[in-house]
Amino acid sequence: MKKLIAATSVLSLLFLFSGTSFSETKHHGHYSKGMDGHKYMGHGKHGSKWGGWCLLKYKTELGLTEEQQAKIKALKTENQKQAIMRQADIDVAKVELKELIHKSGVDKEAVKAKIKEVYGKKADKRIARYLHKQDVKSVLTPEQKEKLKKIYTMAKSKAPKKSCPL
Secondary structure, three states: OHHHHHHHHHHHHHHHHHHHHOOOOOOOOOEEEOOOOOEEEOOOOOOOOOOOHHHHHOHHHHOOOHHHHHHHHHHHHHHHHHHHHHHHHHHHHHHHHHHHHHOOOOOHHHHHHHHHHHHHHHHHHHHHHHHHHHHHHOOOOHHHHHHHHHHHHHHHHHOOOOOOOO
């Protein structure tokens, strides 16, 4: 009876865990919806459409200097490297979780701890994405930030699914 309860608990956790991982699609070259509800294009789970490149799309309208463009590109590149490492940490933790779940004599506490670790890493990834957006915005002058708000409002009203998720 105890084994049946343990197996049911583990299967429930596995079902819960695997269901949320499907929300992070890995469709390269296609739009996919991230956990934050925004759509991203072509970067899979390692980066976002927003990452600074949509600002460069409006470089003329915003009046970005060459120096600002270079800073935004550098921030984007560094963010991509860090995002790849963060995602790798998440993927390794998921593999370790599966390993724990499929062991004979499942240690429920170890499984719970590993699930918390996976979701902690996912939270860290989301926080890093937010901080990156703030870093990119910090390159702009107050006037450019105002222009960006107007551009975003206009883009959102015309095509909400294709605008930058500020």
